[in-house]
Amino acid sequence: MKDSIYKIPLFALNYGVEEEQAVLEVLNSKWISSGPKCQELENLFCQLFNSKYALAVTNCTSALHMSLVALGVGQGDEVIVPSLTFVATANAIKYVGATPVFCDIASYENLTIDPERIRKLITPRTRAIIVMHYAGFPCDMSAINEIARENNLRIIEDACHAPLSDYGSRKLGTLGDFGCFSFFSNKNISTGEGGLLLTQDIDLYEKTKLLRSHGMTSLSYERSTGHQTTYDVVDLGFNYRLDDIRASLGIVQLNKLSSDLNKRKTLREYYIDKLVKIDGLIIPFCEYHDFVSNYIFPIVLKDSNHQKRDRLRELLRSRGIQTSVHYPAVHRFELYNDKTTCLEITEYVSDCEITLPFYSSLTKEKIDYIVTTLNEFITVNEVPCAV
Numbered sequence: 001m002k003d004s005i006y007k008i009p010l011f012a013l014n015y016g017v018e019e020e021q022a023v024l025e026v027l028n029s030k031w032i033s034s035g036p037k038c039q040e041l042e043n044l045f046c047q048l049f050n051s052k053y054a055l056a057v058t059n060c061t062s063a064l065h066m067s068l069v070a071l072g073v074g075q076g077d078e079v080i081v082p083s084l085t086f087v088a089t090a091n092a093i094k095y096v097g098a099t100p101v102f103c104d105i106a107s108y109e110n111l112t113i114d115p116e117r118i119r120k121l122i123t124p125r126t127r128a129i130i131v132m133h134y135a136g137f138p139c140d141m142s143a144i145n146e147i148a149r150e151n152n153l154r155i156i157e158d159a160c161h162a163p164l165s166d167y168g169s170r171k172l173g174t175l176g177d178f179g180c181f182s183f184f185s186n187k188n189i190s191t192g193e194g195g196l197l198l199t200q201d202i203d204l205y206e207k208t209k210l211l212r213s214h215g216m217t218s219l220s221y222e223r224s225t226g227h228q229t230t231y232d233v234v235d236l237g238f239n240y241r242l243d244d245i246r247a248s249l250g251i252v253q254l255n256k257l258s259s260d261l262n263k264r265k266t267l268r269e270y271y272i273d274k275l276v277k278i279d280g281l282i283i284p285f286c287e288y289h290d291f292v293s294n295y296i297f298p299i300v301l302k303d304s305n306h307q308k309r310d311r312l313r314e315l316l317r318s319r320g321i322q323t324s325v326h327y328p329a330v331h332r333f334e335l336y337n338d339k340t341t342c343l344e345i346t347e348y349v350s351d352c353e354i355t356l357p358f359y360s361s362l363t364k365e366k367i368d369y370i371v372t373t374l375n376e377f378i379t380v381n382e383v384p385c386a387v
């Protein structure tokens with residue numbers, strides 16, 4: 001374990017001997033690139049998410065990129081996307097030469113893209129909507145699917161935060177044309193780097209399967225096992241393949257995900273019970289009770305600004321509590337520098353949100369310490385966010 005100034009980190013890996021054994025098994029098999037473990041991971045995703053097709057890929061960014069390529073989105077097209085997301089969601093739109101059109105979120109309590117505001121941003125150039133299920137809480141997919149149907153738009157779900165989140169009887173990531181997942185170290189499923197794409201459409205599946213590996217009609221594993229002897233190249237593809245070492249980690253992680261998420265559910269309830277007693281805090285999705293992945297634990301300070309928020313984060317840091325911000329609004333980054341866009345709710349949340357430590361092995365004692373410290377700084381010092 002690396003040295004850290006933090007008593008309580010933002011996130012802790014849920015790793016054990018099973019991960020170690022899985023990797024050793026792959027190393028000893030002498031097949032380490034994309035092969036049987038990737039297929040096993042894809043099959044497991046299809047089963048658990050009740051999805052028709054799955055493709056293991058290098059990361060979520062490549063999944064988003066391939067989704068847009070496969071849907072034929074390109075130069076001159078517009079794609080509606082939230083600004084309160086990780087920058088990769090919007091970057092993927094730029095990769096294909098299209099224009100991201102940033103949309104505000106629903107409210108301080110519901111940090112997902114607002115369907116009514118999506119409607120107002122649609123132009124003749126709009127081709128697709130990328131939604132992002134913040135912290136694993138679902139966007140209003142019934143309203144968004146309706147908007148997409150009426151306007152002939154495609155939907156990509158950035159489901160990085162949302163593995164195994166329920167949406168009625170379905171799973172997030174299976175409601176749009178594509179669902180994109182990340183296995184980056186700090187995600188619910190951790191493999192270091194990695195990702196996966198879900199789709200329910202055979203043509204989109206075939207297309208992205210080609211794009212994943214240089215547009216080649218056969219894979220090296222298929223040739224090594226004698227199933228294929230040659231290949232053609234039929235499309236301008238990429239190398240977005242996952243390897244079997246990481247896939248084996250993904251299988252172990254996915255198999256223990258439900259139990260991890262159940263622990264998170266209990267911890268979230270405990271956190272909320274304590275936090276509601278502090279004035280000056282908004283707890284997003286506080287009233288939401290369906291089963292979700294609970295990827296992160298965000299709070300939003302009332303009547304605050306980014307200076308007060310940053311000061312509070314600094315105070316928490318001085319007591320050994322690591323926090324983060326999800327997210328700096330994408331439209332305010334220099335790369336996007338979109339001064340004409342005004343997204344009131346997104347900008348406020350971006351300035352006044354704090355992400356508290358959250359992971360399945362977090363203890364109630366640690367939550368008590370976090371909440372007590374937070375309460376002390378908010379109500380006693382009254383510096384950061386006096387109401």
Ligand SMILES: *Cc1c(COP(=O)(O)O)cnc(C)c1O
Pocket residue numbers: 058059060061062085086088089132158160161181182183184194195
């Ligand atoms: C992590 C994350 C990504 C990027 O995933 P990578 O696998 O690192 O490419 C994209 N969008 C969201 C919302 C994320 O949290």
